[in-house]
Amino acid sequence: MERPGRGGAPLWQGEVRAVETEYRPHVIEPKWQEVWRTTHLYRVVEDPARPKYYNLEMFPYPSGDLHMGHVRNYSLGDVMSRYYRMRGYNVLHPMGWDAFGLPAENAAIQRGVPAAQWTWSNIERMRGQLQRLGFSYDWDREVATCAPDYYKWTQWLFLLLYKRGLAYRGKALVNWCPGCQTVLANEQVEGGQCWRCHSEVEKQEREQWFFRITAYADRLLEDLKLLDGWPERVKAMQANWIGRSEGAEVDFRVEGLDETITVFTTRPDTLWGVTYMVLAPEHRLVERLIEGRPEAETVRAFVQKVKATPAREREQMEKEGVPTGAFCINPVNGERVPIWVGNYVLSEYGTGAVMAVPAHDQRDLEFARKYGLPVKVVIQPPGGSLDEATMTEAYVDPGIMVHSGPFDGTPSQEGIQRVIAYLEERALGRKAVNYRLRDWLISRQRYWGAPIPIIYCDRCGMVPVPEEDLPVLLPASLTDKTGGTSLADAPDFVATTCPQCGGPARRETDTMDTFMCSSWYFLRFASPHEESAPFNREAVDYWLPVDRYTGGIEHAVMHLLYSRFFTKVLYDAGLVSFQEPFTRLFTQGMVTLGGAAMSKSRGNIVDPDEIVNTYGADTARLFILFAAPPENDLEWSEAGVEGAHRFLQRVWRLAAEWAPLVKGAGPVNPTEFGKEERDVYRTIHETLQKVTGDIEDRFSLNTSISAMMTLVNRLYQYKEEAEAVRPELAREGLEKLVLMLAPFAPHLAEELWHEALGHQESVHLAAWPEVDPDALQREEVEVVVQVNGKLRDRMLVPAAADEAALREQALALPKIQPFLEGKEVVRVVVVPGRLVNVVVK
RNA sequence: GCGGGCGUGGCGAAACUGGUAAACGCGUGGGACUUAGGAUCCCAUGGGCUCUGCCCUUGAGGGUUCGAAUCCCUCCGCCCGCACCA
Known part of the structure; x- marks a missing residue:
């Protein structure tokens, strides 16, 4: 492959001439974008001889317009890509589209155009916006998840999970979003609302497709420890979400029925203190327990009332319950325990039943007091003694077990393990680990997604679509059907033949959650055109894992957890050799205006196109990188944008003025320098040292820009004050400055690299400059003199001055x-x- | 309640290993250039005072240290995630 730079053809064949005095981004930016595009400057191929760097930013949903959050995300990523490229790394920096999903489908229905058409035209538009910002993507690797050659492999991966027993169809109480007309995964419900349209989510019993992510709960939790390069916050959120808790399951036999109620508890040491049992209204045994009892009608009414309450309100409700009249038997002491139904017991967590120990659980105590249920102390605090009759605060801390049969006198923490062993010996219960994490519900009752490749045959049952029949193509459009939003409305799609018996059969009409498409796209980028597999093994072995992943915090749980899960499944299947997909994760702050996230509904949008039109892409990028540290929220400021623009103009004018001077200048010879010149030379290299460290070690891009500003100020001062500007020094300053600026303001740097400095190759393939350690040497340094820690004077001393000399002089x-x-x-x-x-x- | 994080000028922020608090930029004030300046360049810009200089200042209070924005303790405030999780 013919590549420019590094021995290839010159990038730009123009004459070296005087640089225009005016900085005109509208002229130079499109010019260089065209050159970069036609020379495939950012195209990469695997090269075992060079260290690789896979720099990925979260790909966008093609909603139609790029917003400032994207600009920030991709500007941050582009700096790192360009920097590592200059450092000699083989940098993979791809871009694509998370293109399936509801908003596109809804927009398409509204406008009466096919979702595909709507999506592809958005992609067209947003690709143009990205290109106008000058990001250094290898566009040859572009992927869109809605393209058949992509979702073919999404379907293939579904089948992989299916074969591995990780995809199953099951009936469950699921989250239904009435706004989106589809079910949602637990991760996609935020505070009882749909994460996307904020409708109140309803609980519905439905048969759906799930991925058995819970089988990986422990590994997903454990391996967080391997992720040194991830923010604590994100790891904490994931750990929180997985919600592992250790304890025991205990079986309580129901009196008069051949049934047991199993409870999960983290406190088996309090088992002797159980005074009642509470079931969730949805518990499978409720109806059998009350059958024929006088309490039956009260209980049914209560259950109905609770079930009718939306989940969100249910959380706010006061704890209420009703007795069923039934009893169960505490397996460790044979006591009769009344069974209640309560509104605070969650059917989705644990076993949907809890043993109540009011003396040692605050919630149980309040409930017991409310209904006059007994309180029984079984843990005594050290030294103290609790009064069952009057206590209003449950004692939840460790203590000594009492009234606990064979365990009296046992420290409660030790008791936990011993009681579990006791239960296991007698087959009354067992050690158990419980998770908050639920299986990932991936079915969506909507058109615009990857069809689930399953066929239902009356004779053969559920049959996976054979690999060679993939992809299961989406029908072209549903928009001509009134109100039809699901594949179930497309009879031509539904009707098929069974791959096993050839008889008539129906296709699954659910599509896959779009998060499934984005759970493996980082693998596709390694070999985006691979036709025989989702990815080429060698390419993946070379590029993956992703070295640096940049995106918003909103995906801390959803996308990042799913992607980790997928990676582990692929690892277990022997398809990849790593267990974590993203070595380093960076979550950038939001872009705000008036203190709030920019959003259409709030009407506080700044349009990236307008900023590019007014100031140019380099200014937009520089401002966004300079205005705040990458992890902080960034308040948009027009004045700040102008400041960034002013800086670039200042760089431009300096270069324009010095261009004739530096044209034929040779390398610097510091031995010829006077004091002032040595000082300028030192500043150049101090800046280089700081900028390098700020980018590479600290990802502190705002301070690296401020360092460059300081250098420019120093060069202006030199220009004003020096009797005669030394051409080699001017060249040294300008050249280092342009190289350092290249990742931040790539167009301006490229233009000056060629026009002011006369280079032929791209600045973006030039080597990142080395610091001259000799330049950093100072003859004299300023030393602060304090008395009792208070600054009193300063003195200029030889840099080599020793302690004794400093002391004496001070x-x-x-x-x-x-x-x-x-x-x-x-x-x-x-x-x-x-x-x-x-x-x- | 549990978990993660943050409090520094008028504003965004800097201070990287405990060693000159406020770099850089915005804003503001002043000056130069100019027919003009909303361009450009230069200077000043935390607060106070008895102003050659001194005192105070990093949410509050305390501690460690020769020295603390930085480390430790207590408290206050703010942000984010989860939350009737058994």
Whole structure:
């Protein structure tokens, strides 16, 4: 492949000429974008000889317009891509489209155009916006999840999970979003509302497709420890979401019925203190327990009332319950335990039944007091003694077990394990681990998604679509059907033949959650055109895992958890050799206006196109990188944008003025430098050192830009004050500046690299400059002199001055004398090159 | 309640290993250039005072240290995630 730079053809064949005096981003930006595009400057191929760097940003949903959050996300990523490229890494920096999904489908229905057409035209538009911002993507690797050659492999991966027993169809109480007319995964419900349209989610019993992500709960939790490069916050959120808790399951036999109620508890040590049992209204045994009892009608009414309450309100409700009249038997002491139904017991968590120990659980205590249920203390605090009759605060801390049969006197923490062993020996219960994490519900009753590749045959039952028949293509459009939003409305799609018996059969009409499409796209980028597999193994072995992943915090649980799950499944299937997909994760802050996230509904949008039109892409990018540290929220400021623009103009003018001077200038020879020149030279290399460290070690891009501003200020000062500007030094300053600026303002840097500095190859393939350690040497340094830690004077001393000399000189300073008078010098702390602190009494 | 994080000028922020608090930018004030300036360049810009200089200042209070924005303790405030989780 013919590549420009590094021995390839020159990028730009123009004559070196005087640089225009005016900075005109509208001229230079499209010019270089065209050059970069036609020379495939950012195209990469696997090259085992070079270290790779896979730099990925979360791909966008093609909603139609790029917003400032995207600009920030991709500007941050682009700096790192360009930097590592200049550092000699083989950088994979791809872009694609998370293109299936509801908003596109809804928009398409509204406008009466096919969802595909709507999506592809959005992609067209947004690709143009990205290109106008000059991001260094290898566009040859572009993927869109709604393209058949992509979703074919999404379907293939579904079948992989199916074959591995990780995809199953089951009936469950699921989250139904009336706004989106589809079910949602637990992760996609936020505070009882749909994460996307904020409708109140309803609970419905439906048969759906699930992925058995719970089988990976422990590994997903455990392996968080491997993710040193992830923010604590995200790891905490995932750990929280998985919600592992250790304890025991205990079986309570129901009196008069051949049934047991199993409870999950984290406190088996309190088992002797159980005074009642509470079932969720949805518990399978409720109806059997009350059958024929006088309480039956009260209980049914209560259950109905609770079930009719939306989940969100249910959380706010006061704890209420009704007795069923039935009893069960505490397996450890044979006591009869009344069974209640309560509105606070969740059917989805644990076993949907809880044993109540009011003395040692606050919620149980309040419930017991409300209904006059007994309280029985079985853990005594050290030294203290609890009064069952009057206590209003449950004692939840460790203590000594009492009234607990064989365990009396046992410390409760030790008791937990011992009681579990006791239960297991007698087959009354067992050690158990419970998770908050639920299986991932991936069915969607909507058209615009990847069809689930399953066929239902009356004779053969459920049959997976054979691999060679993939992809199961979406029908072209549903928009001509009135109100039809699901594949169930497309008879031509539904009707098929059974792959096993050839008889008539029906296709599954659910499509897959779009999060499924985005759970593996980072693998596709390694070999986006691979036709025989979702990805090419060698390419994946070379590029993956992703070295750096940049995106918003909103995906902390959903996308990032699902992607980790997929990676582990693929690892277990022997298809990849790593267990975690993203080595380093960076979550950037929001872009705000008026203190709030930009959003159409709030009407506080700043349109990236307008900023590019007014100031150019380089200014837009520079502002967004400079205005705040990457992890902080960034408040948009037009004045700030102008400041960024002013800086670029300042760079431009300096280059324009110096261009004739530096044209034929040779390399610097610092031995010829005067004091001022040495100082300028040092500033250049100090800046280089700081910018390099800020990018690579700290990802502190705002301070790296401020360092470059300081350098530019220094060069202006030199230009104004020097009797004659030394051409080699001017060239050194300009050249290093342009190289450092290249990741931040790529167009301006490219233009100056060619036009002011006369280079032929792209600045973006140039090597990142090395710091000259000699340049950093100072002959003299300023040392601060303190008395008792208070700054009193400064002195200029030879850089090599030793402790004794510094001490002597400091003590002799006239400004220091008054502070020593009549005092005793107890100690002098000397930090060579920095400060002297005289301690007096 | 549990978990994660944050409090520094008028504003965004900087101070990386405990060593000159406020770099850089915005805003503001002043000056230069100019027919003009909303362009450009330069200077000033935390607060106070008895102003050659001194005192105060990093949410509040305390501690460790020669020295604390930075480390420790207590408290206050704010943000984010989860939350009747048994």
